[in-house]
Every structure is written in C-alpha cells, then in structure tokens.
Amino acid sequence: MAVSTWQVLVFGVLPYVSFALFVLGLIWRYRYDKFGWTTRSSELHERRLLRLGSPLFHFGLIFVILGHVVGLVIPKSWTGAFGITAEMYHIGATVMGTIAGVAALTGLGILIYRRRTTGAVFRATTRNDKLMYVVLAGVILAGMYATIRHQVFGGSHGYDYRETVGPWFRSLWMLDPDLTLIQDVPVAFTIHIVIASILFGLWPFTRLVHAFSAPVTYTMRPYVVYRSRDEHRGSRVQRRGWEGP
Amino acid sequence: MKVMAQMSMVMNLDKCIGCHTCSVTCKQAWTNRSGMEYVWFNNVETRPGLGYPRTYQDQDRWKGGWKLTKRGKLTLRAGGxxxxxxxxxxxxxxxxxxxYYEPWTYEYDMLLSAPQGKHTPVAKPKSxxxxxxxxxxxxxxxxxxLGGSTETMQDDPVLKHMSEHVATELEKTFMFYLPRICEHCLNPAxxxxxxxxxxxxxxxxxIVLVDQDKCRGWRMxxxxxxxxxxxxxHxxxxAEKCTLCYPRIEVGLPTVCSETCVGRLRYLGLVLYDADRVGEVAATPDETDLYAAQRSMLLDPHDPEVIAAARRDGIPEDWIQAAQRSPIWRLISDFEVALPLHPEYRTLPMVWYIPPLSPVVDVVASSGNDAEDGRTLFSAISQLRIPLQYLAELFTAGDTRPVEKVLRRLAAMRSAMREVNLGRDLPEDVAGAVGMTGDQIREMYRLLAIAKYEERYVIPTAHTEIAAELDEMACSLDYEGGPGMGGGGPFGTASGAPTPVAVENFHALASRQTADHPSTPGRVNLLNWDGNGTPEGLFPPGHHPEAHDGGTPGSSAPGSETGPDKPPAGD
Structure with a gap:
C-alpha cells in the first residue's frame, strides 16, 4: 500500500516542523524572554489540592517520559540482547506505563479542577494556558486510550509499536523518515503522535518551558552565591580601556 | 582573613512611634504593582503580636533559617x-x-455611579x-x-516560647513597635x-538581591x-524582596524607609567583616553565644591590620573611611547598644536594633516615681522580668544579660543627660556604673538623640575607580556629541554599542537647560522628553505644506490640493 499524502504530512513533515519550532522557539524565548521563563506558580493562592495534584502529575509524567524514551529510542534487538523477551517487555511497559499514566492523568485532573474552581487561580489563567492545557490533556488522554485499547485489551502481545513507531521515530533523526513503517499504525497511535507533535511546537511559547530549567546544578554549587555588581552592568561587553572602541 | 564590606542598618526602637510612614513610602516606591498587592518589603509590627505573615517566627512550623545537625554541622532547617x-x-x-492577608480595594466608583435611592451608596471591599x-x-x-490582641496574642510565637505565663500581665504593661526590612544576612538562608x-x-x-532573569519561581x-x-x-x-534601595545607596542616598522615617530612628552605614569566618560563626554551638560570635566577626575599621587586609582585598579607600565613620560600627561595637534580630536563626542578620527602654520608663513613670533617675531605672530594669525576657527572645536567643546591659546604658544616658540639661556636671559615676565614660555618654547621646542626618547615614557611593568602570568613563567621551566627539560606530549613527545612559542623560539635561526651546532637538529620548514642544521625528508629519515642499515656498497655498498624498495631475 502506497503512503498517502496525509501520511506524508503527518509522519514526514509535521514532526520536522514542530521540532524546528521547538528548538528555534526555545532559543528565541530564552534570548528575549528570560523574565517570562517560569511557570507562574499558584501555590500562594491554594495549597491543599496542589499538594496532592502537582507531585502526582509531575512524577507520573516523569515516568511516562522515561518510558517513551526507552520505547522509542532503544531498538528491540538491544533489549533482546539483555535477555528481555517481548512478553516481559510488553507486560513491564504496559503495567508501569499504565500506572504512571493514570497518576499523571489523575494529577492533571486535580490540577485542572483546582484551576477552574479556585477564584484567584482561575483569574491568573491566560488563554495561552488554556490552549496548553487542552493540548497537554489531549496528548495524555490519547496516549492512555491507545495503551488501554491496544496494549491492555489488545490481545496477549498488544500492538508492537517497537517494530513500527520506534524505528520510524529513529529514522526521523537520520533525516530519512521511513513512512512505510508507520503507515499501518492504529488510529489511536496516530492521534497521539499528531497531538504530541503539536505540543512540541507549542512548548516554547507556553509555560511548559519551565521543564527546561530543572535546577540540577543546585546539587553542585556552594550554598551562598556571591556576585559582583560590575559583572552584570548594562548590556555592553566589558573591555579594557586601552583596547580601543 | 578575607575582608568584605556590608551595608547595614540599625533601628532605634525607642523612637519608633509606629506611624508606618516607612512602610507606606516603601510600598509606593517598590511594591505598588499588581502581583505585589500583599507585599510589604518594609512592615511595622506591634509587639507582642503575630507579625506579618502571621506567626512567621514559629520555625517549628515554617522551618526557615539554619539549624545544627546532631554532629554540629550547619544545615538548612527546611532540608538540604x-x-x-x-x-x-x-x-x-x-x-x-x-x-499574609488577602489584598483588597474598595468599589469607589459605586459612590459616584450608584443610581439614586433611599440609602447612601457604600464602597464595598473587593478582593x-x-x-x-x-x-x-x-x-x-x-x-x-494591640488591637484585638486579646483574641490573637496568645499565638505570638515569641510569647509561646517564653516560660512564664505572662500574656495578660504583659498586655497591661508593655508594647512596642518593630519595623522590619530584609536583614541582608551574612549567611542568607x-x-x-x-x-x-x-x-x-x-x-x-x-546587599541580597534576586536576579529576575534567572529566577524560575521555585519558591524555596x-x-x-x-x-x-x-x-x-503571583x-x-x-521572587522579589527588599533591595535596600540599592539604586539610591549606590549614589550615596539613604533608603526610602530611612529617608522618610519620621522618628529619624534608622542608621545606615558600612561594617567590615571577616568572610572566612561566616560558616564557623553561624555554626556556634550555643544559640545564646551567637550574638557575641557575630560581633566578633565584625572587624575594627581603625585597626591597621584590618585596614591593610581591606586594601589587599580590594576595598576602596573611601569605603574604608566610610566604615570608620560608620554609625553601625559605633552602635554595635563602641556603645554596644545594638542587637541582632533573632540570631538563633543562624543567618547572621545585618539589620540590628536598639531595644526600647520606653516600656520600663512608662512603668516607672506611671507608678509615680522619677523616670529620669538612674538608680530607679536600673532597679526597674532588673525587676521588670517580662519585657526583658521578651526582648531577649527577640534579640539574643533568650539570654537577658545583653539586653539588660543595653537598657542600663540607655537608662544611664537618660539620667546623665538630664543632669547636664539642668546645668550640672555629667555624673561620671552613673556612666561608670554601666562601663562607659562621660564622653562616651555624650557621643552616644549625640548619635541617638540629636541624630544628625549626615551622622545617621554614612553611605559611600559605588566606587567608580575600578577598571571595568574606567572603561565606560574613557569611552564615553567618544560618543556622538560627547566631549571627545569620536562619533558613531563604523556603520554610522546608532551603530555600535548603545550610548551609556549617563551620557544620554547628561546631554539631555544640558540641552534642556541651555536651549531656547524646550525639549531636546533632533533625536528624541522619550524618557527625557518633558512633554513640551514637538520635537522632530516624534510625531508623524502634519499637514504643513512647507514641511513637504521644502525649497519652493508659495507653490502651494494653504488648502490647495497638492499634498504629498495626492500627486499633481499629469506627473
């Protein structure tokens, strides 16, 4: 079966467009909007629901992302070389993925409920935030649906995305997308991939950028930071006086 | 020894009348913005009371500052x-x-726009x-x-910490104000x-600051x-915080809260300290020793060794002189009347306080005794355990001895200077009883009671003689229109690095003062534009025929149809 035009657009063009937006957008945002680079925490307004929803959502999502990295980046033959059979992988990935996905989805549900019902938090929600929530929830819901439909209730082995989606994903990075691999992918996965691509394109322009400021260097620096006022004065590059204009 | 300079403040609580002028002027200057409605970089608390935010001193609950581990290592109380x-x-x-509190405004517009009715319209509070x-x-x-304090005062964390059952007794006898800003700690948690x-x-x-471009809002x-x-x-x-008004401090002006303080109770100046000892001092095992330990790390700016070390560590000469004249050093170390706020938090705070004698004076005066008499005051200080202990919980981690010593010195000054005012000699024995000399009493009186502006605020300007600055100074002459007249960058006007703001301001002000016409000719800097005149390039060209036709006056009479929008027919 030949690859249709819409499949070329969805699997061959959209990923590159959104990735370009993602990278260039992040660079642009970092250069021109360091001040806006935050997620505008609303913990000041409401603490109880956040305490429950936020860790649930974030930790769930971290495991979901790790699962995606393993599933998409590591070829089947590599895990096989470690003696992990397809069954073991399928059960492990489905169980852990479902738990992490449910945690993230529950957390997101609590957070969205909180955002809608707490007056001050709702007032602090921009249209940009709302769009982002729709897309983010869409990605997770579509992913959850695909997992439940094809992995949990899809027979003993489920749908083996590691034969199709994984190699296709890696072929994208080789700048030689092999669309024949993915043309027969179930609709649920297609929807998940499309919304995910949109999410990556939107990412730099939403509050999601805070994911890229995870403060890992905190564990390595000395506690108290000293800084000279002269280092950061004005926009000029500091030169010595005798070096000429 | 590594010498560093610290801009610090001392507040003389005896003079605080609780008028909140410092809070209001600070708010107008710095936090009068949305997102910061609930924020007061400077606030004035009535003590005893809950403080702002409520019960912030209860570190069992809020876990601020540092603590020592069982092995004596310094660690953040909230976790590493x-x-x-x-x-x-x-x-x-x-x-x-x-x-904190939910900020609100009033529906003022209702007072004017309400339809006519039976009742007077009211402005309801709106969140x-x-x-x-x-x-x-x-x-x-x-x-x-103490408004409503019978309801709330028992929650004051300081009172809770005190062993005696004092709350009601205390309310009868004792109240004072505590203005607070950021402490600009030496070991900031x-x-x-x-x-x-x-x-x-x-x-x-x-000065402790937040880089707004690097802050990611983690709230820790x-x-x-x-x-x-x-x-x-929000x-x-x-995150935002008190900046000690650094843009003012850099040019030698006191902070807004100090400048506008009605009671003139704030002092600003430098102290030199040994930065190598910060960790060791903050980890002093016994909390009550922290006050003495922190004092011991402040360096005597008159000591030749310290001066030599300060020069070695790059502290400019005028800053060393400022440290020598510093009212902070005199109040902390010469007169020993200033104490740190909550040293037990181990952050080594650098806004210190002279504890108030007034509660004691009030009690003595209301009992019908002579509140100016040294001996009466001394005995009252040692007998009034409640205020003494409360002050000690605030300033010395519960040790009443340093507080008692300060109050005795203030009492000695009070009674000795009364003698002087009555035309008698200053009683050396009263001074001697608190370990001071008559001259010291006079000097302290001058600094605390006369409190001249230039003695309260000894602020060296940011030093311009360092290399990075010299660079800007040297090149500034070469800017277009600058005295050097080097003019523009390689690609003509406005290319190259931006003109330093100082140069731009200099020319704008100079031309405004010397020009016949208001406003700056040529380039318009909106920040400098004074609203007068119509500088070239600021407004789109109007329908002034001459402006467009240039050299051919008379060719277009007013009202004729030959504007630039409408080319003459046949062209």
Whole structure:
C-alpha cells in the first residue's frame, strides 16, 4: 500500500516542523524572554489540592517520559540482547506505563479542577494556558486510550509499536523518515503522535518551558552565591580601556 | 582573613512611634504593582503580636533559617538540596496568601455611579485576587497597637516560647513597635535555598538581591528566609524582596524607609567583616553565644591590620573611611547598644536594633516615681522580668544579660543627660556604673538623640575607580556629541554599542537647560522628553505644506490640493 499524502504530512513533515519550532522557539524565548521563563506558580493562592495534584502529575509524567524514551529510542534487538523477551517487555511497559499514566492523568485532573474552581487561580489563567492545557490533556488522554485499547485489551502481545513507531521515530533523526513503517499504525497511535507533535511546537511559547530549567546544578554549587555588581552592568561587553572602541 | 564590606542598618526602637510612614513610602516606591498587592518589603509590627505573615517566627512550623545537625554541622532547617528538589512541585512549607492577608480595594466608583435611592451608596471591599466581594479579616498590621490582641496574642510565637505565663500581665504593661526590612544576612538562608542560583549576595556591599532573569519561581527562598522577607509575585511568578534601595545607596542616598522615617530612628552605614569566618560563626554551638560570635566577626575599621587586609582585598579607600565613620560600627561595637534580630536563626542578620527602654520608663513613670533617675531605672530594669525576657527572645536567643546591659546604658544616658540639661556636671559615676565614660555618654547621646542626618547615614557611593568602570568613563567621551566627539560606530549613527545612559542623560539635561526651546532637538529620548514642544521625528508629519515642499515656498497655498498624498495631475 502506497503512503498517502496525509501520511506524508503527518509522519514526514509535521514532526520536522514542530521540532524546528521547538528548538528555534526555545532559543528565541530564552534570548528575549528570560523574565517570562517560569511557570507562574499558584501555590500562594491554594495549597491543599496542589499538594496532592502537582507531585502526582509531575512524577507520573516523569515516568511516562522515561518510558517513551526507552520505547522509542532503544531498538528491540538491544533489549533482546539483555535477555528481555517481548512478553516481559510488553507486560513491564504496559503495567508501569499504565500506572504512571493514570497518576499523571489523575494529577492533571486535580490540577485542572483546582484551576477552574479556585477564584484567584482561575483569574491568573491566560488563554495561552488554556490552549496548553487542552493540548497537554489531549496528548495524555490519547496516549492512555491507545495503551488501554491496544496494549491492555489488545490481545496477549498488544500492538508492537517497537517494530513500527520506534524505528520510524529513529529514522526521523537520520533525516530519512521511513513512512512505510508507520503507515499501518492504529488510529489511536496516530492521534497521539499528531497531538504530541503539536505540543512540541507549542512548548516554547507556553509555560511548559519551565521543564527546561530543572535546577540540577543546585546539587553542585556552594550554598551562598556571591556576585559582583560590575559583572552584570548594562548590556555592553566589558573591555579594557586601552583596547580601543 | 578575607575582608568584605556590608551595608547595614540599625533601628532605634525607642523612637519608633509606629506611624508606618516607612512602610507606606516603601510600598509606593517598590511594591505598588499588581502581583505585589500583599507585599510589604518594609512592615511595622506591634509587639507582642503575630507579625506579618502571621506567626512567621514559629520555625517549628515554617522551618526557615539554619539549624545544627546532631554532629554540629550547619544545615538548612527546611532540608538540604535533595529534599528541596524532591518537594519542588509543591512546597509544603510555603505560607499561603491567607497567612499574609488577602489584598483588597474598595468599589469607589459605586459612590459616584450608584443610581439614586433611599440609602447612601457604600464602597464595598473587593478582593484584588478574585475580584469578588470579600470580608476583610486580616491585614499586614491588623493587630496594630494591640488591637484585638486579646483574641490573637496568645499565638505570638515569641510569647509561646517564653516560660512564664505572662500574656495578660504583659498586655497591661508593655508594647512596642518593630519595623522590619530584609536583614541582608551574612549567611542568607534564602540564597542558599534558591535552586536556580538566582539569588545572590553582592560582593561589594552585601546587599541580597534576586536576579529576575534567572529566577524560575521555585519558591524555596520564601521558605528559606526565617524572617519571611522574600515574597512571591503571583503575577510574574518570580521572587522579589527588599533591595535596600540599592539604586539610591549606590549614589550615596539613604533608603526610602530611612529617608522618610519620621522618628529619624534608622542608621545606615558600612561594617567590615571577616568572610572566612561566616560558616564557623553561624555554626556556634550555643544559640545564646551567637550574638557575641557575630560581633566578633565584625572587624575594627581603625585597626591597621584590618585596614591593610581591606586594601589587599580590594576595598576602596573611601569605603574604608566610610566604615570608620560608620554609625553601625559605633552602635554595635563602641556603645554596644545594638542587637541582632533573632540570631538563633543562624543567618547572621545585618539589620540590628536598639531595644526600647520606653516600656520600663512608662512603668516607672506611671507608678509615680522619677523616670529620669538612674538608680530607679536600673532597679526597674532588673525587676521588670517580662519585657526583658521578651526582648531577649527577640534579640539574643533568650539570654537577658545583653539586653539588660543595653537598657542600663540607655537608662544611664537618660539620667546623665538630664543632669547636664539642668546645668550640672555629667555624673561620671552613673556612666561608670554601666562601663562607659562621660564622653562616651555624650557621643552616644549625640548619635541617638540629636541624630544628625549626615551622622545617621554614612553611605559611600559605588566606587567608580575600578577598571571595568574606567572603561565606560574613557569611552564615553567618544560618543556622538560627547566631549571627545569620536562619533558613531563604523556603520554610522546608532551603530555600535548603545550610548551609556549617563551620557544620554547628561546631554539631555544640558540641552534642556541651555536651549531656547524646550525639549531636546533632533533625536528624541522619550524618557527625557518633558512633554513640551514637538520635537522632530516624534510625531508623524502634519499637514504643513512647507514641511513637504521644502525649497519652493508659495507653490502651494494653504488648502490647495497638492499634498504629498495626492500627486499633481499629469506627473
């Protein structure tokens, strides 16, 4: 079966467009909007629901992302070389993925409920935030649906995305997308991939950028930071006086 | 020894009348913005009271500042680096808006726009967070002057910490005001708590600041600060705090709160300290020794060894002189009357306080005794255990001896100077009883009671003689229109590096003062434009025929149809 035009657009063009937006957008945002680079925490307004929803959502999502990295980046033959059979992988990935996905989805549900019902938090929600929530929830819901439909209730082995989606994903990075691999992918996965691509394109322009400021260097620096006022004065590059204009 | 300079403040609590002028002027200058409605970089609390935010001193609950581990190692009370990262998605130790107060405005427009009716229209309070009607239940100084304190005072963390059952007794006898700003600590817990490394202590003058471009809004600084003087701007999602008005300090002006203080009770100046000893002093095993330990790390600016070390460490000459004239050094170390606020938090705070003698004076005076008499005051100080212990909980981690010593010195000054005012000699025995000389009493009186502006504020300007600055100074002459007249960059006007603001301001002001016409000719800097005239290029060209036709006056009469929009027919 030949690859249709819409499949070329969805699997061959959209990923590159959104990735370009993602990278260039992040660079642009970092250069021109360091001040806006935050997620505008609303913990000041409401603490109880956040305490429950936020860790649930974030930790769930971290495991979901790790699962995606393993599933998409590591070829089947590599895990096989470690003696992990397809069954073991399928059960492990489905169980852990479902738990992490449910945690993230529950957390997101609590957070969205909180955002809608707490007056001050709702007032602090921009249209940009709302769009982002729709897309983010869409990605997770579509992913959850695909997992439940094809992995949990899809027979003993489920749908083996590691034969199709994984190699296709890696072929994208080789700048030689092999669309024949993915043309027969179930609709649920297609929807998940499309919304995910949109999410990556939107990412730099939403509050999601805070994911890229995870403060890992905190564990390595000395506690108290000293800084000279002269280092950061004005926009000029500091030169010595005798070096000429 | 590594010598560093610290810009510090001392407040003389005896003179504070609780007028909140400092809070209001500070708010107008710095936090009069949305997102910061609930924030007071400077606030004045009535003590005993709950403080702002409520019960911020209860570190069992809020876990601000540092503590010692069982092995005597200094660690953040709220937990170290890994714990911070683990709780980054939801910080359980951060105060809620209701621990501060929900900011509000009034529906003033209703007073004018309400339709005619039977009743006088009222301006209802509206929440600034939700926009809804709200009942006002608390504010930044709700228990001002002990208002309603029979309901709330028992929750004062300082009172709770005191062993005696004093609350009701205390209310009868004792009240004072405590103005608070950021402490600009030598061992700041907020800086240590910041995961992004956005908070820093300025190496030159020790002012603690937040880099707004680096702050990512993780909110750990709010928890880290035991004084709760870092605030979260809920609009921008970034931390903000008292800056010690650094733009004013850099040019030698006192902070807004100091400048506008009605009681003239604030002192600003430098102290030199040994930065190598910060960790060791902050880890002093016994809490009550922290006051003495912190004093021991401040360096005598008159000591030749210290001066030599300061020069070696790059502290400019005028800053060393400023440190020698510093009222802070004199109050802390010469007269020994200033004490740190809550040294037991181990942050080594650098806004110190002279504890108030007035509660004691009030008690003595109301009992019908002579409140100016040294001996009466001395015995009253040692007998009035309650105020003494309360002050000790605030300033010396519970040790009453340093507080008693300060109050005795203040009492000695009071009674000795009365003798002088009555035309008698200054009684050396009264001075001697508190370990001072008559001359010292006079000097202290001059600094505390006369309190001349230039003696209260000894602020060296930011030093311009360092190399990086010289660069800007040297090149500034070469800017277009500058005295050097080097003019523009390689690609003509406006190319190259931007003109330093100082140069731009200089020319704008000069031309405004010397020009016949108002406003700057040629280029328009909106920041400098005074609103007069119509500088070239600021407004789009009007329908002035001459402006377009240039050299051919008369060819177009007013009202003719030959404007630039409408080319003449046949062209």
């Amino acid at each position: 680096r890994w714990r911070k990262l683990a709780t980054i998605f939801s910080n359980p130790l951060m105060p809620n808006i209701h621990d 600034l967070l939700t926009g809804d009607d709200m009942a006002i239940k608390w504010s930044a100084n709700w228990d001002d002057d 907020c800086v240590a708590s910041c995961p992004s490394g956005a908070m820093y202590k300025r190496a030159e003058d020790g 600084c709010v928890t880290g600060c035991p004084y709760k003087k870092v605030y979260f701007n 609009k921008t999602g970034k």
